[in-house]
Amino acid sequence: MDTGKLLVIIGLILAAAGGLIWDLGRVGFRGLPGDIRYEGENVRFYFPVATCLVLSVVITLVVRILHWLGRK
Numbered sequence: 001m002d003t004g005k006l007l008v009i010i011g012l013i014l015a016a017a018g019g020l021i022w023d024l025g026r027v028g029f030r031g032l033p034g035d036i037r038y039e040g041e042n043v044r045f046y047f048p049v050a051t052c053l054v055l056s057v058v059i060t061l062v063v064r065i066l067h068w069l070g071r072k
Helices: 003-026 049-071
Strands: 036-039 044-047
Touching: 003 049
Parallel strands: none
Antiparallel strands: 036 044
């Protein structure tokens, strides 16, 4: 597969994912259960543990599918 074409496809996927996450934030989605959130008086801390795990699985699946399609 041509590198330029692959970069365009990855960019479109990232743009679509970013738009989806942005829209979910607008309707009140604040993360998955398992994400760590702490809000103190002067401190706000957020670490998306569950979200990172889900994104890792999704990205791994996409890369494996693209690799599999590239072999054919």
